[in-house]
Amino acid sequence: xxxxxxxxxxxxxxxxxxxxNRLDAEDLLDTAESHLIAARDGRAKTDxxxxxxxxxxxxxxxxxxxxSFELAAKRLGADALxxxxxxxxxxxxxxxxxxxxxxxxxxxxxxxxxxxxAAGAARFAAARVKAAVVNAxxxxxxxxxxxxxxxxxxxxxxxxxxxxxxxxxxxVARSRVxxxxxxxxxxxxxxxxxxAPQPWLPVDAAVWGAEPFTDRSAAxxxxxxxxxxxxxxxxxxxxxxxxxxxxxxxxxxxRDALAACDRDVVVMHPGPANRGVEVTSDVLDxxxxxxxxxxxxxxxxxxxxxLAAVARNAREAGR
Ligand code: CP
Numbered sequence: 001x002x003x004x005x006x007x008x009x010x011x012x013x014x015x016x017x018x019x020x021n022r023l024d025a026e027d028l029l030d031t032a033e034s035h036l037i038a039a040r041d042g043r044a045k046t047d048x049x050x051x052x053x054x055x056x057x058x059x060x061x062x063x064x065x066x067x068s069f070e071l072a073a074k075r076l077g078a079d080a081l082x083x084x085x086x087x088x089x090x091x092x093x094x095x096x097x098x099x100x101x102x103x104x105x106x107x108x109x110x111x112x113x114x115x116x117x118a119a120g121a122a123r124f125a126a127a128r129v130k131a132a133v134v135n136a137x138x139x140x141x142x143x144x145x146x147x148x149x150x151x152x153x154x155x156x157x158x159x160x161x162x163x164x165x166x167x168x169x170x171x172v173a174r175s176r177v178x179x180x181x182x183x184x185x186x187x188x189x190x191x192x193x194x195x196a197p198q199p200w201l202p203v204d205a206a207v208w209g210a211e212p213f214t215d216r217s218a219a220x221x222x223x224x225x226x227x228x229x230x231x232x233x234x235x236x237x238x239x240x241x242x243x244x245x246x247x248x249x250x251x252x253x254x255r256d257a258l259a260a261c262d263r264d265v266v267v268m269h270p271g272p273a274n275r276g277v278e279v280t281s282d283v284l285d286x287x288x289x290x291x292x293x294x295x296x297x298x299x300x301x302x303x304x305x306x307l308a309a310v311a312r313n314a315r316e317a318g319r
Pocket of ligand 1: 061063064065066137146163222271272
């Protein structure tokens with residue numbers, strides 16, 4: 001585990017992993033480590049954000065991310081409020097996102113956490129509100145706190161990521177989890193491979209520094225960690241699978257496929273999982289192989305670190 005330094009994450013928002021440096025990421029991960037240890041010792045609650053308001057605005061469904069942001073805000077002593085979306089929302093009444101943001105801004109929240117189907121929505125929000133904005137997933141673009149919690153959980157399990165090989169497998173091109181992870185994992189010294197059917201590999205994989213594969217055995221050979229991704233059915237836009245069975249036969253993470261990996265391989269999944277399609281239940285539920293549960297636990301600690309840092313920096317910048 002890296003030693004905690006005097007370096008402080010300097011940003012008043014977190015719109016993506018792109019733009020962070022290694023010290024930024026390690027400061028958040030080290031701070032999250034102290035939150036996780038405190039929570040396990042029964043000292044989860046702090047008053048770091050006492051009197052602050054954290055608004056969560058989720059325009060897309062979420063279980064893990066929304067609940068963990070709210071819990072993180074409450075554990076920091078903030079008032080956490082979730083704005084209605086769906087049929088009870090401003091959107092349903094035809095309000096433009098810009099007008100919704102102006103309305104929320106007028107209430108002077110300290111932090112706005114936003115998830116939206118449109119890539120760039122978090123940046124759009126950050127340009128329109130004084131609050132510190134945290135991206136909780138914007139379309140196919142980024143999901144920075146997911147990547148941070150993934151790195152956190154992986155680092156706790158296998159130690160430094162320097163020189164380690166991580167294979168990200170499945171619906172890569174449409175995955176904001178993949179995009180944020182491939183940037184962050186490389187920032188932390190890991191080598192990243194991407195495994196998917198050809199149409200699901202990003203055309204610019206090489207530009208991002210990742211090695212693309214269409215063959216599962218080749219992609220997993222010697223891998224220290226394998227991250228299975230959910231098929232983004234809500235974003236397939238006509239490019240859905242001809243045959244789920246054929247996809248599973250070629251790309252599913254199961255015990256046979258894992259035989260190609262390092263003997264201490266770790267399996268990850270951001271959730272929610274399509275069991276039997278991208279990963280088998282016996283792998284996902286095996287605590288010797290899978291850190292899916294640890295990823296969820298890490299979410300609260302990592303989001304506490306992020307909320308506290310951006311709120312502090314926004315306050316110090318007089319926003
Ligand atoms: N991993 C993730 O973003 O899950 P949710 O959609 O449940 O937030």
